[in-house]
Amino acid sequence: MLVWLDSPQAAARGFILIDRDGVVNENRPDYVKNVREFHAYPDALQALALLNRRNISAIIISNQSGINRGLISWDDFWQMHDAMISEVEQSGGKIAAALYCPHRPDELCGCRKPSPDMISAACRLFEIDPRQAIFIGDSITDIEAAANAGCLGIRIRRTDEGSLDVERGSTQVFSNLADAVLGIYP
Ligand SMILES: [Mg+2]
Ligand SMILES: [Zn+2]
Structure with a gap:
């Protein structure tokens, strides 16, 4: 598990945990591999700016x-990370921390979602009660990770993306991060 922390830490009024690919930026079936393939969604940048204005810290879990x-x-990975941080800051947002799992599924690490470990680690770092925490992601494994961590999972289903799979249970679904943030903090 890789943990990047912004410094210095501002005193936040609250925290929200957010998946990266498909939520903050466009995903691709062959992985977002470098900064040229990293395209932040305008609505996500707006959402992160709104969170920052409300003094709610965003934590990336990816x-x-x-x-x-x-x-x-590694060079491309950190370049992408830096590009995300600066793009978010240029549009008025802020990312307090980013936790990444670099492992392949066959490595059977502890941190890869749907494991709750990255969410749990973020909660420990920032003294967040998981029962009060919200994790927003676009994959079913994000919702499973949230459930495994004991926090509320909220799913993004972008309407500009085709096929829908079956929704399960009572998971709240929003069409993008901006709608989700406005839905959570009206
Ligand atoms: Mg995703
Ligand atoms: Zn891992």
Whole structure:
């Protein structure tokens, strides 16, 4: 598990945990591999700016198995990370921390979602009660990770993306991060 922390820590009024690919930026079936392939959604940048204005800190929780699959170099990975941080800051947002799992599924690590470990680690770092925490992601494994961590999972289903799979249970679904943030903090 890789943990990046912003410094210095501002005193936040609250925290929200957010998946990266498919929520903050466009995902791709062959992995978002470098900064040229990293395209933040305008609505996500607006959402992160709104959170910042409300003094709610955003924490990124992201599987990045492309690293250990040999598809993403460490240089490219950190360049993407830096690009995300600066793009978010330029639009008025802020990211307090980012936790990444670099492992492939066959490595059977402890941190890859749907394991709750990255969410749990973020909660410990920032003294967040998982029962009060919200994790927003676009994959079923995000919702499972949230459930495994004992926090509320909220799903993003972008309407600009085609096929829908079956929704389960009572998971709240929003069409993008901006709608989700407005739905959670009206
Ligand atoms: Mg995702
Ligand atoms: Zn891992």
